[in-house]
Amino acid sequence: MMSPNCNRKSNIFGSTNVTPCYKISFTSSYNLKIDGKFFTSTLFTTFQVMMGTYDLVLHVCCAPCSAAILEKLLHEGVRPLVYFFNPNIHPEKEYERRLEEVRRYVKSLQLEMQEGVYDYKGWFQSMQGLENEPERGERCRRCIVLRLEQTARLAAEAGCLTFATSLASSRWKSLEQITYAGQEAEKKYPGTLFLNRNWRRGGLSERRRELITTWGFYNQSFCGCIYSQLPTARRL
Ligand code: SF4
Numbered sequence: 377m378m379s380p381n382c383n384r385k386s387n388i389f390g391s392t393n394v395t396p397c398y399k400i401s402f403t404s405s406y407n408l409k410i411d412g413k414f415f416t417s418t419l420f421t422t423f424q425v426m427m428g429t430y431d432l433v434l435h436v437c438c439a440p441c442s443a444a445i446l447e448k449l450l451h452e453g454v455r456p457l458v459y460f461f462n463p464n465i466h467p468e469k470e471y472e473r474r475l476e477e478v479r480r481y482v483k484s485l486q487l488e489m490q491e492g493v494y495d496y497k498g499w500f501q502s503m504q505g506l507e508n509e510p511e512r513g514e515r516c517r518r519c520i521v522l523r524l525e526q527t528a529r530l531a532a533e534a535g536c537l538t539f540a541t542s543l544a545s546s547r548w549k550s551l552e553q554i555t556y557a558g559q560e561a562e563k564k565y566p567g568t569l570f571l572n573r574n575w576r577r578g579g580l581s582e583r584r585r586e587l588i589t590t591w592g593f594y595n596q597s598f599c600g601c602i603y604s605q606l607p608t609a610r611r612l
Pocket residue numbers: 464465511512515516517519520599600601602603604
């Protein structure tokens with residue numbers, strides 16, 4: 377749905393043109409294989425997005441990982457659309473706790489945030505067969521691809537095209553896996569561009585610790601999924 381209003385469309389690489397406003401109907405599909413049969417899990421949600429309002433879609437996993445990145449982006453003059461899409465987080469109480477912390481911080485920065493659908497059942501189905509993988513193994517690769525593909529999709533539909541993730545700020549994550557996931561997401565949504573920055577450098581790790589203290593953020597001790605909470609969880 378388009379309105380006659382137009383806005384400047386620009387991304388952090390400097391391209392500028394004039395684009396309209398859109399109401400986005402967002403359909404997410406997972407292809408699943410269960411007991412040898414294929415299923416498609418489909419989610420629907422609708423976003424009202426002003427084309428050209430944002431320079432970047434930043435997927436955020438939690439407040440501790442994203443706080444310094446958001447601060448840095450704003451300092452650089454980049455205005456991101458924050459996207460919380462983490463169906464991997466379990467149980468729901470944990471999900472709500474992390475989401476609430478992100479909401480609190482994003483509101484203070486006066487940024488807009490879109491919340492993806494919490495389809496944890498679809499996530500579990502997508503990870504079938506990978507339950508015993510260690511952290512940074514194949515399950516994590518698939519989990520990150522799943523989240524970044526939806527981020528690229530939102531970037532494409534919002535018209536800002538560039539996307540990034542706060543996952544890259546965590547020292548527990550594999551930068552190689554994040555790069556791979558970003559590239560896979562780019563391929564799935566041609567025209568999008570993954571901003572592949574090392575968010576642990578340039579004083580951001582130190583600033584991350586400061587902001588956790590300053591804001592009193594809930595700082596979880598496990599990645600997010602139920603498998604990362606098991607005593608047998610191990611990191612490669
Ligand atoms: S450990 Fe983290 S990245 Fe890996 S599958 Fe679980 S939630 Fe996803």
